Amino acid sequence: MARTIPHDHPMYRRIAKELLGELRDGTIPPGERLPGERQLAEHFGVSRVTVRQALEVLRRDGLVETDRRGSHAVLPGTPVAAPATFLAFPVGARAADDPSAVEQATLSWEPPPPEHAEALGLAPHRPTLVHRYESAAADGRGLRVAVTSFSAVALTEVEELARYHSRADTTGSPRLRRAYDWMRRAGLTLHHRDSLTLHDDTRSLRVTRRVHDQYARPLEITDLAMDAQQEELVYAFTLPATEEPHAGRDSARWVHSRAL
Structure with a gap:
């Protein structure tokens, strides 16, 4: 006893x-x-x-x-940053240890933007987990705004994301920096494609990231908007060793920016 x-x-x-x-x-x-x-x-x-x-x-x-x-x-504050070999979430997120960044994040359970719903294979007006991220330097310059929508596959197979369903629309600043890490731990091989569009009229840059798994099922889509006049976005990547041929062909992240 x-x-x-x-x-x-x-x-x-x-x-x-x-x-x-x-x-x-x-x-x-x-x-x-x-x-x-x-x-x-x-x-x-x-x-x-x-x-x-x-x-x-x-x-x-x-x-x-x-x-x-x-x-x-459910600790408040910033979670431990994902290891450097993983993609940082969301695209455009500043480094976790950047003392000059002012960041805010929210989660909601709502219908995603129409183009997100189409990319994720969701029926029109069907709600899903939507993550919004804003970041700027301490002086207000270099604003970045990212909107991410997750697919039904991601919410079904990744328990850390599924857990946020009941906690969406609550107070706080949810940080999902380890989202891609969670997906990999769930057995999903991540394939991502980042498209960059420069709008000459507004001098703004748009980055669209689409992520799918080894079965070509969509997992998430993120749209990042930023002012290209004020910042340079640096894209860094790491190639895994040959003994991990199926662990993802590359691991990349947007690592820093500086005023032009």
Whole structure:
């Protein structure tokens, strides 16, 4: 019979503090499902009862949520940036460690723009998860506006994205920098195509990214608009080693900009 630790025992509070630290430093990435109670108990060298009490502390503080898929962190602020070998989401997102950037992101459950619905194979007026991102320098220059719509395939097969359905239209600034990482972890091979259009009359640049999987199923489409007079957008990419021939032919991201 398992020994029950009194609820006022300090052990579970210490474990709650250590778990929170690992969530914040990225040892357990924010937004992803936490390991099970047994794994956490082995990891921290305590009983499952202590782990259960520690999780309850974090739930009461609004830092952990539990649903039928398991427990996951809901920490405020910017999640740990995706590794450099992954595409950054959304296209045009500034580096997570850029201190000069002023950013805002929102999520909604609504019908996407008509051209997005067509690209994703959605029926007209059918709602989906829509992500909006705005970023500018501290002085207001270099505004970037990106709108992303996700497909039914992405929301069905990528549990981290599916979880956001019930949390759309809520307060906060959701950051999905690891969206492409989540897709790959779900077993999807990502193929992306970025189209750039320069409008001479307004000196604005439009980037359209379309992403599909190994079965040619659309996953998401993003439209990015930015002022080409004020910024230069640098596109960097990494080719994976030959021992990973099916891990994606290239991994790329928009990494930085500077005033022209």
